[in-house]
Amino acid sequence: MANESKNDSIAKTLWVVLLLCLVCSVVVAGSAVGLKARQQEQQLIDRQRNILDVAGLLERGMTGEQVKATFTKSIEPRLLDLNSGEFVAGHNTTFDLAAALRSDAKSRALPADQDLAGIRRRSNYAEIYLVRNESGAVNKIVLPVYGTGLWSVMYAFVALDADGNTVRGLSFYAHGETPGLGGEIQNPNWRAQWVGKQLFDENGNPAIRIVKGGARPGDVHGVDGLSGATLTANGVQNIFNFWLGEHGFGPFLQRVREGALKNG
Secondary structure, X not given: OHHHHHHHHHHHHHHHHHHHHHHHHHHHHHHHHHHXXXXXXXXXXXHHHHHHHHOOOOOOOOOHHHHHHHHHHHEEEEEXXXXXXXXXXOOOOOOOHHHXXXXXXXXXXXXXXXXXXXXXXXXXXXXXXXXXXXXXXXXXXXXXXXXXXXXXXXXXXXEEEOOOOEEEEEEEEEOOOOOOOHHHHHOHHHHHHOOOOEOEOOOOOEOOEEEOOOOOOOOOOEEEOOOOOHHHHHHHHHHXXXXXXXXXXXXXXXXXXXXXXXXX
């Protein structure tokens, strides 16, 4: 009898433990689903905030709801076919770059002579952002660019005038470069140097360059280098060399300079 009682006690204990494990699993799973939705929402707001910032539309103290409202009012995401430089018709969902880069059908490996930015693969598509003024006309374009720096992949948004040439803003929103050195790509003073610079020369060739030791006064294509962070500065230069070229946004920006956005 003692052994039976002991066995019953052990069995009941095991059932209680299993039941607790099941309940805890349900609670954890439910929390994970709820948190994932919140995390995705916050990631979306952060992305919209960065786009508004580089477009000059972000105001200090904006709440998440204000960011979403301003973005919806002024920013139009468009999916771009990088090979043709033309918009993809009928696209109305958020573009997933990571998923595209995992797909052989939606991206391609870059041979070494083309991979100037050190990204290995390039998606066939990119989501860009048209900035519209109060009358609905496009007055800026925001392009996502990225490439390898000294320690990390650096991700940025660059805002251009509707001429497809004049820089209106640059923001590196994610990177792992050394604070105080390569991390100076986030320095507002360095970012401000880019405003008004011309990406292309009179022949339509990429001409923006980072000048070690400092650009000459009046140089419309030159930006001062980063002191003590030559390799990071080289990475930024390589990012622009790639994304302004024929395998990046070059075909699209050529169409823009020819007036492709004049009718919206």
